[in-house]
Amino acid sequence: NAGVTQTPKFRVLKTGQSMTLLCAQDMNHEYMYWYRQDPGMGLRLIHYSVGEGTTAKGEVPDGYNVSRLKKQNFLLGLESAAPSQTSVYFCASSYKGLVTDTQYFGPGTRLTVL
Amino acid sequence: GQQVMQIPQYQHVQEGEDFTTYCNSSTTLSNIQWYKQRPGGHPVFLIQLVKSGEVKKQKRLTFQFGEAKKNSSLHITATQTTDVGTYFCAAVHGSGNTGKLIFGQGTTLQVKP
Numbered sequence: 001n002a003g004v005t006q007t008p009k010f011r012v013l014k015t016g017q018s019m020t021l022l023c024a025q026d027m028n029h030e031y032m033y034w035y036r037q038d039p040g041m042g043l044r045l046i047h048y049s050v051g052e053g054t055t056a057k058g059e060v061p062d063g064y065n066v067s068r069l070k071k072q073n074f075l076l077g078l079e080s081a082a083p084s085q086t087s088v089y090f091c092a093s094s095y096k097g098l099v100t101d102t103q104y105f106g107p108g109t110r111l112t113v114l
Numbered sequence: 115g116q117q118v119m120q121i122p123q124y125q126h127v128q129e130g131e132d133f134t135t136y137c138n139s140s141t142t143l144s145n146i147q148w149y150k151q152r153p154g155g156h157p158v159f160l161i162q163l164v165k166s167g168e169v170k171k172q173k174r175l176t177f178q179f180g181e182a183k184k185n186s187s188l189h190i191t192a193t194q195t196t197d198v199g200t201y202f203c204a205a206v207h208g209s210g211n212t213g214k215l216i217f218g219q220g221t222t223l224q225v226k227p
Contacts, residue, residue: 027133034216040123041219042120042202042217042218042219043157043204043217044217044222045214045215045216048214056226058214059216060196085164090156090157092157101149101158102147102159102162103157103215104159105157105158106156107155107156108156
């Protein structure tokens with residue numbers, strides 16, 4: 001099993017450009033999450049999904065959109081990138097999203113917006 | 115909203131010294147999870163605590179959940195260079211089975227050989 005994979009690993013954008021980050025998991029997990037990690041701020045939840053075809057807002061959703069068309073994939077989109085979105089983005093998944101479930105993280109995408 | 119405060123933000127120790135990081139919440143937590151992130155890596159689950167006053171051990175790591183379920187700690191005995199990384203606590207946000215976690219800011223541990 002590959003676990004949770006993310007593409008791309010690195011990306012540099014100019015302000016105003018758009019891009020999509022792809023997260024894929026092969027563990028048949030129902031729940032998937034997108035986080036951003038900034039120095040000194042831990043991980044903050046952007047959006048999450050409790051199953052195929054569903055999405056919900058997390059702590060910091062503004063400027064991002066997501067889609068979960070297939071159970072194994074969770075896409076994060078930036079329509080018009082801003083320098084404030086420079087960050088490391090992590091995708092995670094869990095089996096059922098139960099309070100006792102472990103979250104499995106992907107390797108991360110390092111995004112720089114100039 | 116619910117917040118989880120973690121201290122200290124950074125800790126430098128000599129190899130062989132002990133290390134402790136603390137996690138505090140203003141609200142009662144249903145459970146708490148601990149993750150470790152190596153430099154340049156991704157968070158990896160370490161352990162989960164559910165019961166009031168619970169203590170769990172993993173080799174040199176000791177995890178504790180407070181009696182009031184508002185705080186938790188991770189203690190490493192006799193640190194090694196392999197312990198280097200950032201340790202995060204994470205608490206379940208809200209009620210029900212949403213699976214959303216609120217992460218502390220993390221404690222970054224540096225170990226001098």
